[in-house]
Amino acid sequence: MLTLLLIVSALTIATIQGESITSFEAGTGFSSCVGYCYQSVYINASMVITGKSSKTNLTDYPEIHEAYPFASSQFNELVELVGSIQRWKKVDTPIGCPDCYNQGAEWIYIDTEDQSIYGVQFEANSTIVGFETLVESLRALRQTFIH
Structure with missing residues (x-):
């Protein structure tokens, strides 16, 4: 996984069922691969930060982070897809x-x-x-923003 150090000047949140969601992170990782094996997106109500990294070849595949503006309305749509944060907390992982x-x-x-x-x-x-819809939406955002 990528480690992102983020400084957010004004934290914007969205509330669902009394819980305030501040951000999402979604990513993929493949431990047995060559190249950029780990890719993720960090999303809050104003930006998307993408990250790509390699586990084995940091010279040819240095860690890359890029930031893009993100509409708060899109963030609110993601929050709505969660539906119930209490139900999310109960998912076995x-x-x-x-x-x-x-x-x-x-x-x-x-x-x-x-x-x-x-x-x-x-x-x-x-x-x-x-x-399922949350998973699909976050995958689509990764595909849109990670180049």
Whole structure:
């Protein structure tokens, strides 16, 4: 996974069922690969920060981060896809065997104002039951922003 150091001057949040969501992070990782094996997006109500990194060849594949503006309305749509943060917190993780047998792993982390990072890890290209639309939307955002 990528480690991102972020300084956000004005923290914008969206509230669902009394919980204030401040950000999402979604990514993929493949431990047995060459090149940019880890890719992620960090999303808050005003920006998307992408990251790519390599586990083995940092010279040819240096860590890359890029920032893009992001509409708060799009962030609010992601929050709505969560539906219930209480239900999200109850998802057992990991789901399946992430990155076993070279199949890769995916993760989604949701930060809230009260407690940071409620994360779920799952097998790459699978889904999280009850959160399929959220998984698909975050994948689409990764594909849109990571070049």
